[in-house]
Amino acid sequence: MRIVSTVNLPTKNKVFFTDSQNQTSEEIVSTVMNFVNDRLNSKISLKDIEEIVNCSVFRVIRAFRKELGLTPHAxxxxxxxxxxxxxxxxxxxxxxxxxxxxxxxxxxxxxxxxxxxxxxxxxxxxxxxxxxxxxxxxxxx
Incomplete structure (x- = not known):
């Protein structure tokens, strides 16, 4: 994971990350689908998903909507x-x-x-x- 920039806010530092790879929507969805299907009986958070695909939650949600017409939660x-x-x-x-x-x-x-x-x-x-x-x-x- 590469750090692009750090912004100093009054309460804490906020770190913004970029994707380590240029993953397509299909690759993101496929990776998440495998992760989810292996862990159906455990709690799965967006943070877990974000870490697995190494991209932002927003990108994961967009990829899911594009490929499946669903959110990751759905x-x-x-x-x-x-x-x-x-x-x-x-x-x-x-x-x-x-x-x-x-x-x-x-x-x-x-x-x-x-x-x-x-x-x-x-x-x-x-x-x-x-x-x-x-x-x-x-x-x-």
Whole structure:
């Protein structure tokens, strides 16, 4: 990381950094996507993301909007919801999934689940279970 300049402010020094590489939006998004997918069940801050790609948070947000049409936070929530689908199909309780995937509580998880997928986690689990039963019956016959 190269320091471009230091500005003396009355309360503290503020340091401005430049990118160490001329990364494209695609490279930034790809790096962040890999980082996020490896750490879905832990807290991920913009500061962590900034350090991984070695560029400003603002550049990361612009790259995400350009490439995916989402902010990094929206991407993280979306990935956690998609990961929860697998766990719901295995019969895991929604409260446990919420905690495991980094949501504050079950309500927070359910609200995002319904916003993204249009149904509640329990309704999804019911549908997945009935589909699995039908699939087993089809192969058994």
């Amino acid at each position: 991407f993280i929530i979306q990935q956690r919801i998609y990961k929860s689908l697998e766990l719901l199909e295995l019969g895991e309780p929604a409260a446990g999934i919420a905690v495991d995937l980094g949501f504050v509580d079950q309500s927070h998880f359910s609200r995002h689940f319904k916003r993204i997928l249009g149904e509640t986690p329990s309704r999804y689990r019911e549908r997945a279970a009935s589909s699995a039963v039908k699939e087993r019956r089809r192969f058994a016959a």
